[in-house]
Every structure is written in C-alpha cells, then in structure tokens.
C-alpha cells in the first residue's frame with residue numbers, strides 16, 4: 001500500500017521502552033506486557049517478538065483471536081486472556097495454550113467439562129482466578145476466592161496457576177485514590193492468603209498495570225502488567241516529572257507516528273467558510289493545505305477546533321470540521337515553508353519531527369492516550385520502521 005496517511009512504528013523506541021520497564025522492575029518480579037488491541041495499535045506480533053527476545057514471561061490479550069494471531073506467528077511466551085470468553089471459544093484455549101481468567105461456579109464448571117474432553121490422564125491446564133477488589137469489573141469477591149480456588153483445583157484438568165486483580169484509581173495521585181489502591185491491594189493479599197491457608201498454591205499473583213508498576217513499587221507481587229508505558233505514554237498523573245520527584249528514574253519514548261501528506265494547497269479569501277457546518281470562516285486571505293486524513297482514519301471529529309498538525313517543524317491549525325476522509329489546515333498566505341506533498345505529522349515521537357503527542361490529542365478530545373492510539377483505524381497501514 002502506498003497511501004500517504006500511515007502510522008510508523010518505531011521499533012527501536014518500543015524495544016527501548018520494554019528495556020526500561022525490565023530495568024525498573026525487580027528481577028524476581030515477572031512482567032506481563034499487555035498487547036491487547038494489536039498492542040494499542042502498535043502491532044502485537046512485533047511487540048511480542050521484542051518482549052519474547054527480552055525474556056518477558058507473559059503477554060496479555062483481550063480476545064482469543066488476538067492470542068491465535070500471536071501463536072500463528074510463532075510466539076511461544078505464555079499468553080494471558082484478560083477478558084472472559086464464552087463456552088464455544090473454550091476449546092481454543094487448550095489448542096493454542098492460552099491462560100484464561102476465570103471466576104464463578106458456572107464458568108469454572110463448563111471450562112472444567114470442556115477440559116475433560118480435551119486432556120487425558122493427569123494433564124493440568126493453568127487458569128488465573130480473577131478477584132474483584134474494587135475495580136467493579138470481572139472477578140469474584142475476595143471472600144469467595146478460597147472456595148473458587150478449591151473448585152478449580154478439584155476439577156480433573158484445571159489448576160490454579162495464578163490470581164489476578166486490577167486497580168481502579170492507581171493512575172491518580174490524590175490521597176483518597178492512593179488509599180483506595182492500598183485497600184484493594186490489602187484485600188487481594190488477604191484473598192491470596194486465604195487460598196494458601198486452604199493448602200492451595202495461589203500461583204503467579206498480579207495486580208498492577210502501568211500506573212502501579214511505576215508508582216506503587218511495593219505492590220508488584222509476583223508479576224506486573226504494563227500496557228500503555230510500553231508504547232511510550234504515562235498513565236494520567238503518574239508522569240515522568242512525578243517519578244523523578246520521588247527519585248524513581250524512568251524514561252519512555254512514544255513509538256507510533258501518525259502521518260499524512262499535503263495533497264493540495266488552495267488560496268481562500270477572507271470570509272470563505274471551511275468544511276461542513278461552516279463553523280470556521282477565514283478571518284483574512286490565507287492558504288489552506290488539504291490533508292487526506294479524517295475521522296474514518298481515527299482523527300476524531302472532536303479534535304477540531306484545537307488540533308494542530310506539524311509540517312516541516314511548525315504547527316498549523318486544522319480549520320473547520322474534520323471530515324470522514326479529509327481535513328483542512330490553515331498555513332497562512334504564501335507560506336514558503338509548506339509545499340505540495342510535504343509530510344504532515346499528527347502526533348508521534350520527537351525524533352521523527354512531531355511536535356504533538358497522543359496525550360495532546362487526548363486533551364483536545366477529552367479522552368486518554370489509550371483511546372487516541374486504539375482509534376487509529378484499519379484503513380491506516382502500520383509500517384514498522
């Protein structure tokens with residue numbers, strides 16, 4: 001594909017971030033890199049290969065299809081399935097050796113029955129018990145962990161390979177939120193202890209994603225599960241500045257650059273309106289660059305007004321509404337710095353000339369970098385650099 005609207009994946013930055021994470025985490029703590037949603041849009045196979053080469057122990061996906069893609073591309077590392085699957089998908093867990101999160105009598109029983117059909121003799125299949133300590137999503141209550149662990153280990157072919165919980169507000173530095181995280185951690189610890197008291201090994205226990213990995217180093221347990229920091233973005237208030245202020249040296253670089261090219265330059269007289277709804281009217285005679293990128297590519301409509309794109313080291317404002325496939329950028333009259341076919345960068349790493357990051361766009365769109373990254377659509381080819 002030769003389309004100029006594309007995303008470049010800077011694999012050296014991806015590798016750099018993975019190395020930074022590895023260096024930051026105590027060597028006896030395992031790392032599970034979240035590669036769900038095609039690595040937040042960064043190519044899950046590439047990320048998984050780099051992680052595997054660094055000896056990272058686990059990868060995490062959201063769907064069985066995502067896991068199968070990795071297996072079909074030769075990835076051997078353990079894969080954790082973070083979202084629940086339905087009975088029809090369960091056999092694939094065994095075929096492709098994917099470790100599911102489980103909880104609830106019905107789910108465990110049907111998984112156990114399916115495993116009975118697939119495994120022989122005393123073969124055992126690892127599952128991780130999900131515990132809801134305050135996220136309000138999947139998992140059993142901490143008080144139920146013991147009976148669920150018993151249920152798992154009493155089944156013929158299932159084995160408790162780990163326990164997992166997820167923090168709801170660990171990306172916030174507010175005292176009440178850090179207190180809530182601490183309570184979640186304590187309740188998880190209690191659940192793990194209750195399983196141990198029953199004589200069952202809890203396996204690999206994990207609770208922290210990127211935010212707690214960086215900020216709550218006392219809560220790493222046996223494994224941490226970084227996602228967003230792998231791709232070069234900090235989780236909300238857990239920033240580089242904050243980490244430096246608490247003497248925790250850490251550095252990451254954005255990995256993906258979202259770019260296009262100027263496909264036309266037109267002169268617009270004062271008073272001419274731009275795009276649907278005529279929300280912008282030229283205040284003076286000016287020139288406008290047309291970019292072949294729109295909301296169907298993931299350049300969300302709500303980024304305008306406010307969005308600026310970088311052309312030859314300078315930012316220019318998008319004017320009027322972003323269309324499905326195009327948008328318009330005011331470059332000013334007779335601008336000698338902008339030419340037909342010049343590259344226009346929407347966001348990306350500094351080293352490739354970008355002046356904006358996914359965080360800047362997130363602010364404009366009242367969202368988070370995660371959504372900006374995963375919104376880049378299938379129509380945008382991802383090129384590994």
Ligand SMILES: *Cc1c(COP(=O)(O)O)cnc(C)c1O
Nearest residue numbers: 034082166209210225226227228
């Ligand atoms: C997505 C996810 C992660 C990674 O989260 P980040 O904030 O991107 O680090 C970790 N654990 C679970 C259960 C998740 O769903």
